[in-house]
Amino acid sequence: xxxxxxxxxxxxxxxxxxxxxxxxxxxxxxxxxxxxxxxxxxxxxxxxxxxxxxxxxxxxxxxxxxxxxxxxxxxxxxxxxxxxxxxxxxxxxxxxxxxxxxxxxxxxxxxxxxxxxxxxxxxxxxxxxxxxxxxxxxxxxxxxxxxxxxxxxxxxxxxxxxxxxxxxxxx
Numbered sequence: 001x002x003x004x005x006x007x008x009x010x011x012x013x014x015x016x017x018x019x020x021x022x023x024x025x026x027x028x029x030x031x032x033x034x035x036x037x038x039x040x041x042x043x044x045x046x047x048x049x050x051x052x053x054x055x056x057x058x059x060x061x062x063x064x065x066x067x068x069x070x071x072x073x074x075x076x077x078x079x080x081x082x083x084x085x086x087x088x089x090x091x092x093x094x095x096x097x098x099x100x101x102x103x104x105x106x107x108x109x110x111x112x113x114x115x116x117x118x119x120x121x122x123x124x125x126x127x128x129x130x131x132x133x134x135x136x137x138x139x140x141x142x143x144x145x146x147x148x149x150x151x152x153x154x155x156x157x158x159x160x161x162x163x164x165x166x167x168x169x170x171x
Contacts (some may be wrong), residue, residue, distance in 0.1 A: 001114065007053050015061035017045075017061065018045065018061025019064045029140040034126070037147070041087050043137055044156050045084065046087065047093055051087045054086030058082040073127065077123075081119060085111040085115055088110055092111075108153060115141060115144070120134050
């Protein structure tokens with residue numbers, strides 16, 4: 001199979017998985033958002049697909065979930081935030097060449113902290129108009145981040161024990 005076609009197909013699969021994982025389990029939060037498993041796929045897309053294709057997969061899949069779930073107002077922010085999370089995951093993890101587990105854990109933590117700050121900034125600037133109102137979402141986004149970090153590291157570690165990543169992996 002043509003390598004470019006393989007990259008496009010893999011990114012499309014991760015976009016669909018990000019959308020489904022975001023929508024499949026939605027635990028409502030006090031700020032009318034929800035905790036979900038989408039960040040698990042966002043981080044894995046960055047680690048498996050690399051920065052460029054991980055950005056596309058994470059951004060498109062997560063933004064589609066917002067649109068389908070009735071949160072279209074958040075879709076532009078989600079596209080950028082989740083896409084950049086995948087970039088951070090890819091770039092930071094790659095810097096830990098010989099310490100893969102540590103690289104994934106650190107990259108996931110940085111990406112999830114970026115997510116919490118990114119949504120704070122997006123809500124402040126484009127949704128509620130004040131930092132005092134936007135700061136309310138930070139604790140729930142940090143919980144979302146912890147779920148994403150723990151689930152992504154667990155899932156990628158389990159997948160490495162199978163042949164699934166050998167079929168998908170490229171950078």
